[in-house]
Amino acid sequence: MRALFLREIRLGLRAGGGALIAVLFFLSVVAMTPFAIGPDMKLLARIGPAILWIGALLASLLGLERLFQAEREDGSLDELRLSGDVAQLAFAVFIKCLAHWTVTGLPLVLCVPLFGLFLNMEPLAIGASMLTLAVGTPAIAFIGAVGAAAGVTLARGGLLVAVIVLPVVVPTLIFGIAATTGAIDPVTPFLAPFLFLAAITLFFAVIGPLASAFFLKALDE
């Protein structure tokens, strides 16, 4: 499984892997926002965490539909499906999601200190956004894997994956923003929403790969 992780990282970093694309998309969302909001620095700082979260969320969806489609196109998916039972396949999917997040999600988190400056955010808000994004965005990969597995045979599955995934990531977004706000604002609580955020990620880390493995095993082709 370490071999699978390393392969996914290599594929992500080589040409056409999509690691840079997510960061560039994230940058475009963050860079466009101040122009749309206008010269209200206070407002910008207040909605900064929300912009970061929405940007990171949408950027994380990019490339998710290729998670299994690329494997199917070159025949590797057959080997993955044959390599073990549902539990082993689920573990392989878990590793793939983890590698996908390391290549596309982690760079987004690491960009937050720079992009936060664009949005006139305080250091504390930047730190809180980084922490909540680091804990929350892996859930998007795990949920996305289910959509990617369900739409693996569709030539243009990208939008479908986004449509399947978005409603399910709403709780992640809600608790992510709630925890970030809680960290900045002394009145609202931080720990409770943060723990919920972590719980959602852990929940989907189990359910997502299992559901995808069932979809992939049930493929009849």
Place this chain on the structure above:
Amino acid sequence: MAISGPFNAHIEAERLHGSRGGFPLFADVSFSLKPGAALRVTGPNGSGKSTLLRMLAGLIRPDAGKVTITGHAPDAAPGETIHYLGHLNAMKPQLTVAENLDFWLRFSGGAAAEGGWEDALRRVGLSRVRDLAFADLSAGQKRRVAIARLLATPRAIWLVDEPTAGLDAASTVLFETLIAEQLAQGGIVIGATHVPLGRDEGWQTLAIDPATVREPVAREALAP
């Protein structure tokens, strides 16, 4: 041919019925293969050769009938007994030949061949290109790398779908030699092909004739 080797797997197909997209392809396909047996599946384009092979691998469920593989650990995954080589080579174009083979060797369960993938690559005559990206190889070279994957992890049953497509004459002969070695070790080879795959007389032939299937067969009617 004398059989001496590590493999001791049997594969049996019982009254397999197959279809593609609801269109019936073949019906009542049965055979049983012992260690060292080779089966050639022939038939015109679209007759269901690939479907049958994928069914034997476990990638497609049969409409009726069943495939039984014995002689390996009961909890072994199909991937630990079967090598499936389809039309696609199962290699990542962005990675080098060495990275591709090394990945499959580490990822797949079961013991690696003596000499690892380096030796397998040498046997298909491609040691020179080990550090080239897979995308930069010619079609024939890609096929040979895919064949090297079969050699890198020894497995009892080979299911090969048009394995010599794109291979030149010398490589085709080489592949026939590799198949003969696999059979001599007690392995089983099932090949869907339009060309002869071996010089030996030991091959059985299963001809899929679309003319034998006329009416769509209902799943219920076939259930035992």
